[in-house]
Every structure is written in C-alpha cells, then in structure tokens.
Amino acid sequence: MSSNTDFEPKIIAFVCNWCTYAGADLTGTSRLKYATNVKIVRFPCTGRIDFLLLLKSFAQGADGIIVSGCHPNDCHYTSGNFHARRRWIAFRSILDLMGVDIRRIQYSWVSAAEGSKWADLVNHTVADIRSLGPYQEYQKIADYLEKGGYHGED
Amino acid sequence: MDKKHKVSDLQSHTGVEVMRCYQCGKCTAGCVLASDMNYPPSYLMRLLQTGTKENYDKILHSNSIWLCLNCENCLGRCPMEIDIPKMMDYLRTRSISENKMHPDSKPIIAFHRSFLDSIKHTGRLYEVGLIAAFKSRTFRFAQDLNIAPMMYLKGKLHLLPEKIKDRRHMKRIFAQTIENAKTETK
C-alpha cells in the first residue's frame, strides 16, 4: 500500500443542501484548504439519497464516497437524516455481505457551522482512500447491477 | 501536570463523574453525620472538582470518608444521581493504600479488619471473637462490659464460633481479593 502516494482517488460526496453543503460553503468563506479529490453532489436531504446510487458510483469507478447530512435532530426536514442513517445501517450490512469494501464509504454529519469539520472530513477521507488504493473490485458490483439489481436512470 | 489525574482515576474505578456536581448541597443538607465530618459531602465534591493533588490529599486525610455510613440518603436525593457512597468506598481504599488514614478511622478500620478476619477463618461472623479482636486492636477493654453479660443471658452470644464446611474456599477468596490487593500496594 506504500506505492499509492501518486494515486489520486476519485471521491464523490453526497451531501444535503441545508447542513453539509452550507458547512462546505463555510469552509470556503473561512479559506480552509483541503484536497481537490472530493466533488460534491447536492441533495435536498440525505433522506433523498438512494443507496443503490452509491453502488452505481463504485461500478463506474469511484474510489470512495462521502455521505453527509445534518446532525441527528437538526434535520431541516425533521427526520430525513434519521431515515438515511437507518437505511445506511441496513445497507451497510448488505454491502458487507456482497463483499463491497465498506471502508470506502464515509458516513458523517457536518452542520452548517462546521466548516473546519468538513475540511477535516475531506482530508482524512482522501488519506484513507489513498491508503486503500484504487478500487479494483468494482467489477463485482457492476456485475451485480447487471443482474438487475438496479436500473439507473429510469 | 498531574492535574485531574486522581480524579480521573476515581472516575475509571467508580464511574462517578465529579464534574456533574453543581454544588446544590442537597447531599449535605440530608447527611446525618455531615456536622461531624471535616468536609461535608458537597464540600468534598468541590474539593475533588478542583482536581489538585493538594485537595485530594486533604480528602484522603479527612475523617469524612470514614464517617460516611453508606446510608445512601445523598444518592437517593441527588438531582444529578451522583453515587457518593460508591465514591466513599473507593476513597477509603485509597486512603489505606496511601497510608493517609485520619485518626478517627482507627477504631472503624480495626472493627472492619476484625470482622473480616472472623469471616476468613470461619466463613461466618463470630461475634465473641470479633469483639475480642476489636478490643485487642484498639485497647478498648472496658467497652461494652455492661452489655456483653446481658447479651449472653439473653442467649445472643455463642461462645463457640459457627463454622462453614468449605473454609478453604473462604481462604481462597480472601487470598485472591483483599490480600492480593495488599501485596500489590506494598
């Protein structure tokens, strides 16, 4: 794993609009620096996130994924983040069973006031994924999806 | 540097979080022996909160920890549910292991030791033996001379100890616990 120093992982962050997206905005206004590897996709709420989309992302070559929303009890929509967390817990065990490396999914909470936490989250996720190396077993997931588990853009 | 060190030691041994105390004083208000103590319970909590070695030593040297009867009135009424009796148990063992016992503790420790000796040898409490051992430890030979004959007359004193069968088991329990601890601290 020591040979991964020049590996630049591709990481997608699925974040909610109200807490983590705003938190990442605060990172910017605070001019805190972090790695360029993470790109944010904005959702109204983590409750909206379909976890099969995560699989699809791996199948298409993502090396790591961040899912981040509001802290428990702070959800703009009252309970969306609880639903997301509950689904994530269930989903994680399925992924594990399927042989997906769940270390590549970072589940977190970043509030609109936690600019520095966002920077830390990005940096340590990038470092973690870098040490894990490129995700090469994604083909497994692609095969699974092929079998009809998920029909992306319907 | 070693600030809060002792206090965190206390927390890891007893689970008591001294910082939860907000000094309302309800424990002291209801403590039956607060007025006899060097430091009443709420004051003792405050000393612990400072986290200094100096204040910790004050506690270990105090009579408060020995006078606590573990009646649990403080815990029963504490709004923060702080287990002061459990903490007192711990502070007593610390006071012994650091040899900082208050003079008031002497008869109390003597009594406890005599009590445990009796159990160690017979498995049960042998009251006559306990009193004799206590008196020889404290030199209080005249104490209770008036009630002992009365107890005997009322059939409350057995002159011979009751013994359990598996006394070796008792010895083993003592060897593994209290005697083990003693050698560790030495």
Add this chain to the structure above:
Amino acid sequence: MSKIGVFICHCGENISATVDVERVAREVGGMEGVAHAIDYKYMCSDPGQTFIKEAVKKYNLDGVVVGACSPRMHEPTFRRACAEAGLNPYLCEMANLREHCSWVHEKSEETTEKAIDLVKMLVQKVKKNKPLDSIKVPVTKRALVIGGGIAGIQASLDIANTGHKVILVERDPSIGGHMSQLSETFPTLDCSQCILTPRMVEVAQHPNIKLYTYAELESLEGFIGNFTAKIRLKAKSVDYSTCTGCGACIQKCPVKKIPSEFNAGLGTRTAIYVPFPQAVPNKPVIDRVNCNYYKRGACKICEKTCQVGSIQWDREDEIVTEEVGAVVLATGFDVKGADFFPEYGYGKYKDVLTGLQFERMASASGPTFGEIRRPSDGVIPKKIVFIACAGSRDPAKGIPYCSKICCMYTAKHAMLYQHKVHDGESTVFYMDIRAGGKNYEEFVRRAIEEDTVNYVRGRVARVYEKDGKLIVKGVDTLLGGQQVEIEADMVVLATAGVANCGSEQLAQKLHVSYDPYHFFAEAHPKLKPVETNTAGIFLAGACQAPKDIPETVGMASGAAVKVAALFSNDELVREPLVAVVNRLAPPLYSTCVGCFMCETACPYNAIEHEDIRGRDGSLIKTIAKVNEGLCQGCGTCVAFCRSKSIDIQGYTHEQVYAEVMSLLND
C-alpha cells in the same frame, strides 16, 4: 440537441486567482450540447446578467449554467435573470466554483480541472432539467388561535386588529389562563387581573374574534393557507343565548366541595360554576363529573332556580368546522404539584404549597382574600420557607432544564409576604439567582436588602412535620456546607414549569414537533422562534418553553405579525421543488403500485391516496398523490419508493444520475 449556455465568473479575483477561468470556459464550450460559453469578471453585476439575458435570446438557449459562487448565494439572482429573458428559471443551475473550489484549493492544474468537472457536472444535470412552474396556493384569511391565556389573547387581538378574523379556542370555561390566577406581577408589582381583565373583555367584544370557550381542537387537516379545523364544543349544559349570568344557580348548587382549579385546589367551587368572578364569558357551565344530576339522576336544583330556563340537561358535545389559513398555538404550561416531591412529603402536608397556590393566597380575589394563612389551621405563618428549583434543574426527576420564571416569582412571593406579615421571617433556599431582564436583578436585590428576605444558597434535603411545624433541613453551601434547620410554619415550592397536559397529543394532531419534555419545537432556535416546522402553524408563549409575561406577549405579537404577513397575500407562491408521482397513459396510469411506503416516510403527511377509475367508474387502482401544499421537498419518499414511481422535481433520478456519471466518466 440541447443548447446550453455556460457563464464562468471571475468573481473579481476570488475565482480567477486560483482557477484558470478561460480554460474552464474553453473546455466546457467544447462539450456536446453547449451552445455558448464565456467568462466574465462579475457575472452577478448588471452587465454580467445582461450577457446571460442576451445569450438566452440570441442562442435560443434551453439551459444555463453559471459557474460562480455558491447557489445558496446567487441562484435566485441568475434564475430571475433567465426568467426575464424568457427562459424557465428552473432551467438555470449554478456550479459552485468559489466556496467549493477556488477558496479551498491552491492555484494549480488540479484546481482548474476540478472547476471544469464541476461545471460539466451541472451541464449534464441541466440537460435533464425540465421547466417547472411555481406552485400557487390560495390563502384563507382567517386565523385559529388555540389557547386563551395571555399569549392567545394577545395574538388574537393583534391579528384581529389587522382586520382579519380570528377564532379563539379555549379548553376551560373562561379565557385568562395562568395570568388571571396571579396576584401581582414582577418586577413592577402591578396587579395581574387589573391589566389582564380589560384585554379579556376586549377579546369578547372584538368584532373580528369568534370565541369558543369550553372547547378543544378535535382535528386539523390541510396545509398553510388552507387548514380545516374541527373543534369540539364541550356541552356546557347551559344555554348561553338566554343565560343572564345572574349566578343564582351557583348560589343554590348543593355540591360545594369541589377543589377549585382556579384557586389551585385551595378553595372550592360548586358543580355549576364560573371559574372566577371576572371570567369571560361570565356564564356558568355544569361540571358533569361532579354534578348530582349526572352522577345519580336527581337534583336539578339549578334548573328550579333559573328564572330564564337556561339549563339544558341533554345538551351534547358539538363539533364545528372552521376553515382557516394559519394557526397560532398558545396552549401555555402547567406546574408540578407538591405531590411530585417525595422528600417534601409527597403532597401530604397541607402547609407545603406550590408557588401557584401561594399566588392565589396572595391575590385579593383568592380564597383568603389576599391574606397569607396556613391551609391547615388558618393561622398566619410567622416563618416561611421558599424552595427554589423544586423539580427544575433536576435530571433525577426528569426535568433538567431551568424553568426560568421561578427565581423572579419566588423573590416576589417573599416580598409580598414581608409586605403582608410585617413581623414574619422569610427564607429562600436557592441554587443560583437568575434575574436576567429589565429591572429584574434590582427587584431581587430589593427583596434581599429592603425587605430583609433571608437568601440561603443551598438545596433542601427534606421537609417533615413535627408538632405543627414544618422542619426544613437545608444547607448553606457558602459556609462550606453548614446544615441549616428551620422550623417553618409554611413552605412554598417553586415547582417546575412543565408542558401542559395533552400537549403531545395536540402536537401529533397538528404535525408539529415537540422536544423531549413535550414543549412544542420552534423551527429554528434563533432565527425562527415563532414558526414551527409545519408551514402556517406558529407558536406563542409558554407552550414552547417556560417564559414570563413580557416575553410571552412579545412572542404572541411576533406570531401575530407572521400570520398577518401570510394574510397579506391572496396567493402563496412556493418553489416547485416537490415530489411527484408519475402518471402514464392507460392502461398503466402510473408505475405506482400503491404500497404507500412513501406515506410512512413522509414527515409532512403530504402523501394522499388517489383512486384511478375506469370510464365506468370502477376502481382500477389506488396510487399515491403528493399534496403540493404540504410537501416540503425533502425527497425521503423518493429513497423509500421501490418501484421508482415518485421523484422529486429539481433532484430527479435522471438529474442526479447524470451528475454522478459526469464526474466519473471523463
């Protein structure tokens, strides 16, 4: 093929200092479907917006991506510009090149490449965007206020004075709430009833206020601007249209020993009763639980007494329906009784009172006409102990919060006692004195310095009775934990303020959230203190958390302004970023299978059932339908839907998928 316009902003040098903006424009300009791509110093400026507008027209664009600051900053600006140029505003998206790129990375190749990726991602998304229309909902300009205490009274009057109709619902037979029970009020010591009663009368006489007393909300349906409230009018057993309020029936009622709620149990009332002399309306109701006729079928003395024949024995509860556009919740609070305290005698000592009971006793209209007397023997207490934080700040008792008003009313009680019993001695056991507020600290100091109230810092462990005295075992922690024992004649507990009984059920009826202590939750702890997370439902007063009268009145007026602002529009305009259930041509009609997982997921009760029927009226299937007025667009339903039949506008499967794929397939 799409015709997308891309506009990259330098933001002065905020973006261009670390991102090669020209290269971004150039590379994105080469994408399939991009018709036009430029960069400019300030896209948000007037000339910048003009560039966009002109390009929309010139290239007949069907999508716009602005690569600039955060969409949380300028999305409305650029969408408006597009709309002005005739492009549907929801076909405009922003790529966040400043907060998420130029400000958080050093100047480098990677930074520019990330910027390119971000813009490309939004280009792929915007290709899948669909024109959306804002949602317009009509507004019923009538407000429902629940609770007739000072909060409800203030909110009702303020709304009514803006010219809108108000329906005020009160559970008890009279409005007035806790404030009508108070003697004097801190820090001015003016008489509570003197300042409240005129407002109560104003409510009763206001042409815009319809008052329902002895009534409770049965159900509330609908959404902001369009609620339907069902209100249960409990049977009063008295015909108010004929009753003159003469009170003869009350005089003659033989059931006289019912503890008076108004006097906090210190006095008694009859079975047919008016809660207090200044009640509004000042007409009686029959308490059927205690009335001899309802209990045993005989008595009817009140009927014989009544000159105008107003007693209606067989009157039943009635449900009325009211259409309203907004709701103000003002249901107030309750206080713990003395029986909540094991260490203070489980309520078995008559002379251990709650603050509210002391309040009644100190009131000129109270059971002792304002004299402080022991309930046990009527003797004037010479030594009195006040215990602050009785139940409050006590996690062991399940109330970790500060009840906020007790420090002040305890100081007031001690002061009133000293004013009434000149040779009396009063002691207050307290933990901290929380006197934040105009003239509050000065008031407490006056109690201590001028009225010689003895303040002792420490809590009381127990109270017990011996030889007619109450032995109070306290402590003075400022003296290192010295025990203080007082032989008192009376003990007053400043008992914790708690959520009103039934608040949880009411919150569930209204779909507003509540905190662990059953106080209603505001939408934002700082910036939205009077809103709830259900649009159109507002909060006033102590139903949200314990608070004093000035704060309550301020909050009530705040809620009233929110209602008035809502009523200033004939229609409400909302962003169309809501969920929709797909509809297809027959014979499928929709892929929705009617499992209604979405309904269980929705925090807003926005999922309705829709029957799809054939030409002959036969039911083909029942599918989900989203109520646009209620849906807030969280999208939780989307993740729950197994058949992918529900989607959220603005964040559709297609759009999100396009974004993700754009990032991965370059």
Add this chain to the structure above:
Amino acid sequence: MKIGFYPGCSLTGSSREYNESVVAVAKALEIDLVELKDWNCCGATAAHSMNEELSLSLPARIMALAEEQGLKEIVVPCAACYNRLKVTQHELEDQPKRNRVAEILQMPYKGDLKIINVLQLLEAYGTENIKARITQPFAHKVACYYGCLLVRPHAILKFDRVEDPQSMDALIQVIGGTTMDWAFKTECCGGGFSVSRTDLVVKLSGNILKDASDRGAEALIVACPMCQSNLDMRRGAINKTLDSPIDIPVIYITQAIGLALGIGAKELGLKRHFVTVEL
C-alpha cells in the same frame, strides 16, 4: 409454598429472635423455608469499606450456592444482607466484574436468583392469608422504621417508595395496628458503627427513638437486625443522653405478626430483648 432462606450471621447470633420469629411465622403461614447449605457471611459494611472484589465475591458465593442447590428464590430477612446481595447481583451485570468474580470463586454464577426481603415475602404470601389467621389483633400504635438498607439505593432495589415507604405500615394495619406518619422512617441509625463509634450510634438512634416516642408510638417496628440492636441493646447509652429515658420496645415485623397470629412470646424470641416487651 417452598422458598430458599438465607439467615445471615446476625440471625444466628445477636439477633436470634429475628430468626426465631421468621421461622415461627413462616411455619404458622405454612411457608416452607429451605435454609441454604454451607452459607457464608455477606461481608457486610466491612467488606465494601475495605475491598471491592471481596465485597462482591462473598455475596456472589452465596448466590452461586443457591443456584447450585436449585433455589430460584431466596428470602433474606436481614436488611443488610438483602442489600448486599441485591447490589452485588446488580454490579455483576457488568461482564468484566462477573468474569473476575467467577475466577475468584471458581464456581458458576448465572445471576438470575430472585432475592426478596421479609416484607416482600409477607406481601407475596398475601395479606388475606395473614388476616384469616389473626387470633389476637395487634392493637397498638407503632412507628414503622425501615432504615436505609431496605429502600436504598432505590434504583437497584426497586422496593417500595424511597421516602416515606409504606409496605411495613400496610402489614401492621392488616394485623390491626395503627401506624403513624413520622419523620425518621428512613434515616440512618448508625448501622455498622455500633461497636466502633458507639457515640455516633447513640446520637443517631437517639434521634429516631425520640421522634417516635414524641409522637406516641408504643413500639418501633423494624426489619433489620442492625437497626434493632442499635435501638434496643444501645438503649442504656442512648437514655443517658436524653432528658427523660425512652422505654418503648423495638420489635421485628415478624414478631408483631407472630403475636397477632397467637404465637407465644418465647417462641418469637421476645424475651431476648434488652428493652422489655409488654405488648
């Protein structure tokens, strides 16, 4: 009805009359008490003041013995033993502690033994049964004294209410007695300081006796041998500190019930008290 029985050391020595009355009442009510074989001392205050592991191991041996001897439920009349057993059972829910104790004992320990005090035994047996067998109503005004160990810590014992408990009062009322609201129901008598700090016991027990006596109690009713011996055997010393001596007896709840059931004073051990019992 068959139930395990752990008497504890006091009941075989200085508090024999408690044992005698428990056995006599159980016999009269047809409760079959099966004494635990080879039981040891619970360690009392001494053990938990001196060493935590010892204070857990001694009661754990008792419970492990009961499990080994096939007992599902044991009655523990001594309030101190009852408290130590219940608290130990609670503490041993913690797995590391349980492992350590198992290592010390070298005995299996499941921790599902049901431990009850005498009041619970009598409640469980049913007040109606007692009522049916009363031959001489206990027509006395008494103060029920619960002490510390029967009711605290409430979170673990979950017995009665923590301040002003009522279960003993209810039993006294069943046998025709009158109980009173008094101030020292659950205040400490000085417990284990009887020998080591007699001065403090005299002070605390004196307060208790005085309040009961002031309110006209004819007797104190107890369910703890330590309380009984402090209030009874230390009476001489207590009375020396009071202006006027107090001569009200201190009897066990089982003695009071025994009297109501018509059991003889001698059989109930009432002759063993220091303060003469004339009820």
